[in-house]
Amino acid sequence: MPQLIEELVSNGHSATTNGNGLSNGEGPSSSSSSLSLSLSLRSAAAAAAVSSSSTASTEPHDAAAAAALASTAGGSSSSSASPDHHRDANDYEHSSFKPLWPGSDIDRREWVRLALQTFKEMGYAGTAQALTRESGFELEIDDVTTFRNGVxxxxWDLVEAMLVQLPAHQVKDHTTVRFKIRQQKFLEALEAKETKKALFTLRNELAPLGHDSDRLHFLSSLIMCASAEDLRARSSWDGVHGESRKNLLLQLQDYISPDLMIPQRRLETLFEQAKIHQQRQCVFHIHNDSFTSLLADCKCDPHAFPSTTTHILHEHTDEIWRLEFSHSGEYLATAGRDRLAVIWKVSTGFTLDKVFREHSDPVSCIAWSPDDTILLTAAESVIKMWNTEKGHCIATLNQHAYQIGALAWFPDGKGFASGGMDSKIYFWDLAGNITESLQNSPSRVIDLAITPDGSRLVAVGRVDTSPSVLASRDQSRTQSGADTPAQLASNLRVPIEPxxxxxxxIYTLADRKLDFESTQPHELTSANISDDSRFAIIGHAPDEILYLDLRDCTVVRRYQGHNQGTFVLQACFGGPLQNLILSGSDKGEIYIWHRDTGVLIKQLTGHSVEGSVNAVSWNPKNPTMFASASDDNTVRIWGVRAGPTPTPIVVNGNNGKRSA
Incomplete structure (x- = not known):
């Protein structure tokens, strides 16, 4: 059988195709290619039936059903509107713009079509008919309706006949469209155990298109599936009784002009976009409510913004440099100069969950795995992998020669990246093996981040480095210099030289190549990427955060007002829509900007003014909670004010809590 399949596919590829991508003598090509746009639906169905009869001895066709459907559609064309008043949807692009009302820049016909679609989707057929009569506009031309219903x-014969009927300039890539249609036809035949029909479709309809040979060979392998369940599993296809036809229609809409076929639930999509825009423009929007009224602009109460300390966490005995909420929002990890990494449990009031004590140097980096089962920590040149449930060390990795500046997981959770002062960026697997390294990395990798879609890696650092600038790892943090990640490099107080x-x-991870590079005048201290993988915020000493468009490495906006001096401060995105930018400062304050406007909306105090707030992290599951870590040895949890003079809950982690 496999040899037969390969022969069938090979023979199919040898067939010639005409300009429409159909094989000579195949299906609807010989008759449909001459169909003009004025051909009636009844004629189109007849053409499909004639073409079907030419291969009736080898493959069953749906010509009768196609003719019946076309006959029904042809007999019920839009007659509700008067001939003088009715305007065909296909005339839209040729007609002049007509405003919804005087001075409006919204096209009346587009608005009516969106309303018609919405009424029909909601089941208000009578309302839609009345609107058609009064406005003279149809949702879509009859050919499109027949095409949609056919899918x-x-x-399938009717669908292909209608495809030829549609204006050629409003359907892009006919070959791909036909391939998708015939692929569905092939899969349905296999599911119904109509192997002969499936083989015919594969050889005589799919293969002659000469499109996506890899996919074609994969489809041929599906003939060997033992059952319909096996077919659906292997092809990631839910079958004729699932959503496959609806999904196909959605795919085909990407190739058909919206002037002809409006995307599904388009008005709802526009409302959702408007709602998100309103929320993003509201500087104090913080509640991730499922319902937001369309009747008024979004204006959230500033008093409902998380700007009050609810908890103060005590466990660390020295400066805290990093903190990060788990992806589940259930845990908070902190680390710092005292060589500890601590996990706090959120749901129990931030009680102590784990304490990792095995590092012999200050802990400069932490990173949760996507499933939160592993916590990475780095101290000097050593990486440790911790089992977060059992609390033991899985592996200790010693490949870096100098201090590690950053750790970041790949979104699939199968590995992570590390970057250090030795100008190395390594890729690791879960067994602790180096799988690859990036070339031409900044000599001093101060920080790095991987986009959530896994497509890019962003690294920040300095081109010039030398082991001689590395300060003693035991040196205390003073104004003259210290071996801490709360400063710019391994000695993060080294003066900046021109x-x-x-x-x-910015690297493209698919080919591991440098995609963009940008030089900035001052030290770059941190990198954080938005959830949509499009933007990054980069710490830029001494007093700004760069908002970077990753598509071309351009600076779109600058957030200013705080001061970080020569310290490394970890900024982050915040809010339910990531509509906020947060950063600490060297005077113990927390600054919060509105992302889209750059407006400074909050300047919070609470930490000691004698030290810096080194890191902030927003809880990904709780839109009104974030945390901050400071040189004052404490972590503060911030939330919404519960009363006129709320008193923070002080949590002493060492009071009888278990540690590892």
Missing amino acids: LQGQ KHDNRIS
Whole structure:
């Protein structure tokens, strides 16, 4: 059988195709290619029936059903509107703009069509008919309606006949469209155990298109599936009784102009976009409510914004440099100069869950795995992998020669990246093996981040480095210098020299190549990427955060007002829509900006003014909670004010809590 399949596919590829992508003598090509746009639906169905009869001895066709459907559609064309008043949907692009009302820049016909679609989707058929009569506009031309119904009902001959009827300039990539249609036809035949029909479709209809040979060979392998369940599992296809036809229609809409076929639930999509825009423009929007009224602009209460300390966490005995909520929002990890990494449990009032004590140097980096089962920590040149449930060390990794500046997981959870002062960026697997390394990385990798879609890696650092600038790891943090990640490099107090380039490097992970590079005048201290993988915020000493468009490495906006001096401060996105930017400062304050406007909306105090707030992290599951870590040895949890003078809950982690 496999040899037969390969022969069938090979023979199919040898067939010639005409300009429409159909094989000579195949299906609807010989008759449909001459169909003009004025051909009636009844004629189109007849053409499909004639073409079907030419291969009736080898493959069953749906010509009768196609003819019946076309006959029904042809007999019920839009007659509700008067000939003088009715305007065909296909005339839209040729007609002049007519405003919804005087001075409006919204097209009346588009608005009416959106309303018609919405009424029909809501089941208000009578209302839609009345609107058609009064406005003179149809939702879509009859050919499109027949095409849509044909896809949903599996009338594939009719679908292809209607495809030829549609204006050629409003359907892009006919070959791909036909391939998708015939692929569905092939899969349905296999599911119904109509192997002969499936083989015919594969050889005589799919293969002659000469499209996506890899996919074609995969489809041929499906003939060997033992059952319909096996077919659906292997092809990631839910079958004729699932959503496959609806999904196919959605795919085909990407190739058909919206002037002809409006995307499904388009008005709802526009309302959702408007709602999100309103929420993003509201500087104090913080509640991730499922319902937001369309009747008024979004204006949230400033008093409902998380700006009050609810908890103060005590466990660390020295400066805290990093903190990060788990992806589930159930745990908070902190680490710092005292060589500890601590996990706090959120749901129990931030009680102590784990304490990891095995590092012999200050802990400069932490990173949760996507499933939160592993916590990475780095101290000097050593990485440790911790089992967060059992609390033991899984592996200790010693490949870096100098201090590690950053750790970041790949979104699939199968590995992570590390970058250090030795100008190395390594990729690791879960067994602790290096799988690859990036070339041309900044000499000093101060921080790095991987986009949530896994497509890019962003690294920040300095081009010039030398082991001689590394300070003693035991040196205390003073104004003259210290071996801490709360400063710019391994000695993160080294004066900036003009000859040093401070670079943002963006790599494409598919080919591991440098995509963009940007040089900035001052030290770059941190990198954080938005959930949509499009933007990054980059710490830029001494007093700003760069908002970077990752598509071309351009600076779109700058957030200013705080001061970080020469310290490394970890900024983050915040809010339910990531509509906020947060950062600490060197005077113990927390600054919060509105992302889209750059307006400084909050300047919070609470930490000691004698030290810096080194890191902030927003809880990904609780839109009104974030945390901050400071040189004052404490972590503060911030939330909404519960009363006129709320008193923070002080949590002493060492009071009888278990540690590892």
